[in-house]
Amino acid sequence: xxxxxxxxxxxxxxxxxxxxxxxxxxxxxxxxxxxxxxxxxxxxxxxxxxxxxxxxxxxxxxxxxxxxxxxxxxxxxxxxxxxxxxxxxxxxxxxxxxxxxxxxxxxxxxxxxxxxxxxxxxxxxxxxxxxxxxxxxxxxxxxxxxxxxxxxxxxxxxxxxxxxxxxxxxxxxxxxxxxxxxxxxxxxxxxxxxxxxxxxxxxxxxxxxxxxxxxxxxxxxxxxxxxxxxxxxxxxxxxxxxxxxxxxxxxxxxxxxxxxxxxxxxxxxxxxxxxxxxxxxxxxxxxxxxxxxxxxxxxxxxxxxxxxxxxxxxxxxxxxxxx
Numbered sequence: 001x002x003x004x005x006x007x008x009x010x011x012x013x014x015x016x017x018x019x020x021x022x023x024x025x026x027x028x029x030x031x032x033x034x035x036x037x038x039x040x041x042x043x044x045x046x047x048x049x050x051x052x053x054x055x056x057x058x059x060x061x062x063x064x065x066x067x068x069x070x071x072x073x074x075x076x077x078x079x080x081x082x083x084x085x086x087x088x089x090x091x092x093x094x095x096x097x098x099x100x101x102x103x104x105x106x107x108x109x110x111x112x113x114x115x116x117x118x119x120x121x122x123x124x125x126x127x128x129x130x131x132x133x134x135x136x137x138x139x140x141x142x143x144x145x146x147x148x149x150x151x152x153x154x155x156x157x158x159x160x161x162x163x164x165x166x167x168x169x170x171x172x173x174x175x176x177x178x179x180x181x182x183x184x185x186x187x188x189x190x191x192x193x194x195x196x197x198x199x200x201x202x203x204x205x206x207x208x209x210x211x212x213x214x215x216x217x218x219x220x221x222x223x224x225x226x227x228x229x230x231x232x233x234x235x236x237x238x239x240x241x242x243x244x245x246x247x248x249x250x251x252x253x254x255x256x257x258x259x260x261x262x263x264x265x266x267x268x269x270x271x272x273x274x275x276x277x278x279x280x281x282x283x284x285x286x287x288x289x290x291x292x293x294x295x296x297x298x299x300x301x302x303x304x305x306x307x308x309x310x311x312x313x314x315x316x317x318x319x320x321x322x323x
Contacts, residue, residue, distance in 0.1 A: 039198030039233075046230045052114050053088055054106075057137045062116035064134055065108045070099030074322075075140055076171075078106045079131075081150025082244065085211070085231040086113045093219050093311035094147075101319065105144075107134050111240025113231070122244035124158040124251045131155075132163055142166050145322065149173040150304065151248075154255055161258045169265040171318055174274060174304050177284050178256045184248045191237035201233045215308040265294045267321045269314060273303040296321060 054067040067088045076098060080087035088095075088106050095104050109127060110119035135141070146167050148156040153175025160167050194200050204211050211229045213220050220228075235241070260266060266289055274281045282299070289295035298317055302309045 035198035036196055039201050043234060050227055050230060054114060057134045059130055059133055061119045062110060064110060065114035066134060066138065067106045068103065069095055070103040072101060072103045075103045075105060075144040077144050077146050078104060079146060079148040079152035079156060080112065081152055085235045086228055088113055089224055089228050090213065091307060092224060094307040094314060097311045097315040105140060107131060111238055111244060117235060117238035117240055119240050120243040122240060122247050124155060124254050127155050128159040128162050131159060143168045145169045145171060147171045148175050151176050153177060154251060157255050157258050160260060160264065169322060171267045173269045173306050174271045177288050178252050179284050184245055187242050187245045189239065189242055195233060195236040200236045204229050204232060213308045260292060262291055263293050266292055267318060268297045269306055270297060270299045271304050271306055272299055272301045275299055
């Protein structure tokens with residue numbers, strides 16, 4: 001009669017599993033800690049060697065960074081959309097085209113550029129009040145033109161309603177209007193760990209194109225592209241940006257019943273990309289402007305960031321419209 005082989009030591013094998021998992025977990029912790037340390041050191045070197053731009057204006061909640069170029073009695077205030085690491089650098093082609101004829105002011109709201117990153121409560125009321133207080137601090141009072149890209153269209157709608165008579169004209173660049181709104185997915189403060197741990201740095205190192213403006217060669221100098229990449233790593237998923245994202249539904253609801261004053265001139269640039277992608281994009285903008293005494297819609301054949309590729313055309317049309 002045959003006898004069965006002796007069973008293997010299953011219990012002993014099972015005991016090894018926690019030890020293996022523990023070793024793997026420890027290795028991951030060590031790698032993340034090492035990555036975070038290297039990222040912190042590299043960030044410190046970058047911040048010490050990359051020259052900041054602009055000037056700081058103190059507000060109640062912190063400091064915002066401001067860049068003013070040009071020397072004219074006609075002032076344009078450029079307002080960025082959501083998420084870009086550096087509005088000043090991002091707007092550079094448009095600034096370069098406009099500051100010969102205008103004083104161009106770019107205010108980096110909390111969470112952007114060299115402004116404070118940890119100021120939350122990103123409601124339309126706070127964003128508008130902070131812009132107004134910053135302009136007052138710069139001695140910019142009344143009769144200025146707002147130029148708003150993307151989400152800044154919503155903020156500008158609130159601003160014009162909240163501070164009537166101060167804005168002489170509005171220029172929008174593929175700006176969002178309330179009726180187009182789809183609720184953005186909520187973001188978590190844990191995303192900040194992707195920057196702190198070095199993950200964002202290594203991803204941008206592997207694929208530098210993900211942070212570079214999609215503009216023709218030469219529009220953005222290599223030094224500017226490198227600076228945008230570094231600032232993306234520094235500013236990614238900061239508390240102000242997370243809060244702004246998570247308040248989008250609240251902010252769109254806050255402006256849903258607002259309209260531009262009939263006597264406000266509005267020039268709206270739209271991208272062919274979004275006109276093609278959303279059948280309501282053009283009609284929604286047309287409805288927003290239909291009761292105004294003077295308005296114009298211009299569709300440019302490119303994507304959402306029109307000033308990357310069409311700054312010259314935007315500048316020419318803007319000058320004609322403002323005359």
